[in-house]
Amino acid sequence: MNGKSLFALAVLAVGILVANSTLYVVKETERAVLLEFGKMSPDEITPGLHFKWPIKDEVRIFDGRVLTLDTHPQNFMTVEKKGMIVDYFAKWQIKDVHKFYTATGGDEATADRLLAQRINEGLRNQFAQRSLLEVVSGQRDELMIQLTDSLDEFSRTSLGIEVIDVRVKQIELPPEVSGSVYNRMTSEREREAREHRSKGKEQAEFIQADADRQVVVVESEAYRDAERIRGEGDAIAAATYAAAYNKDPEFYTFVRSLNAYKKAFKDKQDLMLVDPDSEFFRYLKDAQGKVK
Structure with a gap:
């Protein structure tokens, strides 16, 4: 290594020492103050590369994060x-x-x-x-x-x-008060539970009473409608029977007699005591139903 190389290395080393003692960097996450012979400078130091005088200036850097x-x-x-x-x-x-x-x-x-x-x-x-x-x-x-x-x-x-x-x-x-506090909290929660249960029971009874009332109303309305429909049906049936009877009274009487015979002689074990001249045997004696 020749003299020029040694001189270049010496200059480089001196430059590094000078830069290290005169330059400093403040990061974005840091805060810094500059002390001039121990007295704080009022100037604000922003993040970046800064210059300071050796011996005279001292930089204190702090963490600026949370x-x-x-x-x-x-x-x-x-x-x-x-x-x-x-x-x-x-x-x-x-x-x-x-x-x-x-x-x-x-x-x-x-x-x-x-x-x-x-x-x-x-x-x-x-x-x-x-x-x-x-x-x-x-x-x-x-x-x-x-x-x-x-x-x-x-x-x-x-x-x-x-x-x-x-x-x-x-x-x-502390152990000396934890027991009484827990007991008090337990009593408070039990009181709230009883209050909620009481309110729930009251609401349940109200709902049940309302449901019972609705059942009575629905059944009453259904019975009313059923009776009305049944009455209308009976009226229609009576009108139909009357119309049929008016068209052919003799035939209507004959049909009613046949139905009566059918019901009367349905059970062979029954005994009937009837006057042979009774109106009941009218169509059995004569197909035309004529009384002799």
Whole structure:
């Protein structure tokens, strides 16, 4: 290797050292502040390639993505002076990097500690205004929304971070109160069950009474229609018989006599005591039915 090659390598090495000490890159997912002899510059550093002076300038880069605060479960008291163990988490993100650096020194652990203190205080105040039942079931979502809004307002102005969400992962009751709470919840559910059964029985009786009434109405209307149709049929039959009788009274009398004979002599074991001169034997004595 000749002297020119060594000189080129030396120049390249010096160039790399100079570039490493004077150039820096801020990614889209990062936030950064520039310190000039330890004093923070008010200028905003945008993502991209930037220049800095060696020795004079120092760049501090922080994670600009959404971060998670996950703390240990804490003890809180309700308005009924009943304790509970609450496990929660929070989502936050740096919005004002200058305020963030001023308040925390750029330490995420410090930011988590300060934020956890405010969340604990907010949860303690919110739980102290509500009963155990409201905290466990009825108003948890409303509580979290109110806490997130108030906490975000403080953290933006004081810490330079945005609180995106605060959520309760789990609520556990201390052993000394869990039994009484579960008994109370069981009694409440049994009361609701009895109330629902009572309402159901009342509705069932109403439905049954209405069904019985409809059955009576339908049967009455059916009987009325049947009697009306039967009466109409009898009237038509009587009119038909009368018309037939008027056309040939003798034939009609003959047919009725034959039907009477048929019914009278249907059973051979029957005995009849009838006067031979009776009108009943009129057509048996004479085909024309003439009385002698």
